[in-house]
Amino acid sequence: MRLAILLAGALALSGAALAANAPTKQQCSDGWKAEYSKMWTQAQFDKACHPAKK
Numbered sequence: 001m002r003l004a005i006l007l008a009g010a011l012a013l014s015g016a017a018l019a020a021n022a023p024t025k026q027q028c029s030d031g032w033k034a035e036y037s038k039m040w041t042q043a044q045f046d047k048a049c050h051p052a053k054k
Contacts, residue, residue, distance in 0.1 A: 022048050 028049035
């Protein structure tokens with residue numbers, strides 16, 4: 001049981017970390033900017049924003 005709780009906590013933390021590394025809805029709607037190249041390539045940005053553009 002403790003292992004299940006630890007695993008669930010680890011998955012929640014990793015999910016939060018991935019979400020923090022994704023562009024926001026506002027960034028996606030504003031489009032690619034050169035300043036974003038410090039965090040993402042343009043391909044990564046486009047892939048992350050693709051679902052938001054639908």
